Amino acid sequence: xxxxxxxxxIRDMLQxxxxxxxxELFRTExxxxxxxxxxxxxxxxxxxxEYVNVGVxxxxxxxxxLSDKLDEEDPIEQNYYLExxxxxxxxxxxxxxxxxxxxxxxVEIKLYKGFEGKKFYEGVLVERNEEFLVIxxxxxxxxxxxxxxxxxVNLAVIF
Numbered sequence: 001x002x003x004x005x006x007x008x009x010i011r012d013m014l015q016x017x018x019x020x021x022x023x024e025l026f027r028t029e030x031x032x033x034x035x036x037x038x039x040x041x042x043x044x045x046x047x048x049x050e051y052v053n054v055g056v057x058x059x060x061x062x063x064x065x066l067s068d069k070l071d072e073e074d075p076i077e078q079n080y081y082l083e084x085x086x087x088x089x090x091x092x093x094x095x096x097x098x099x100x101x102x103x104x105x106x107v108e109i110k111l112y113k114g115f116e117g118k119k120f121y122e123g124v125l126v127e128r129n130e131e132f133l134v135i136x137x138x139x140x141x142x143x144x145x146x147x148x149x150x151x152x153v154n155l156a157v158i159f
Contacts, residue, residue: 054086
């Protein structure tokens, strides 16, 4: 089954449960690692319009619900392991709303090729527009990185 179809399928299966319980689908992955397939579902949670941390009990509730739905409909032919988790502290920023939500946070940016002599940047996320990802570096200078050069953006984990 195509990855996009699986994502749409999971979104449809979970929508009613998510709407009733304040969850949001962040992303899904259906990947083969070695000889095993994994269906990974990453969730966010909102309470009173604010995002809150996803706990083990949240992952368990979504996993039980989704597992029952998948058993009922049995839409995926091959055997797989179901994993439900939060996007993590170093969550990737994928959607436009992720970049709005995490403006002001420190991000790590990996590039496909060097830009101004570097393939890795870290700084405070200012904005993302049609052409650039804008960060403020450690010298408090704004840097505009062309979006087409960016391979990955994650929240930085700072202790």
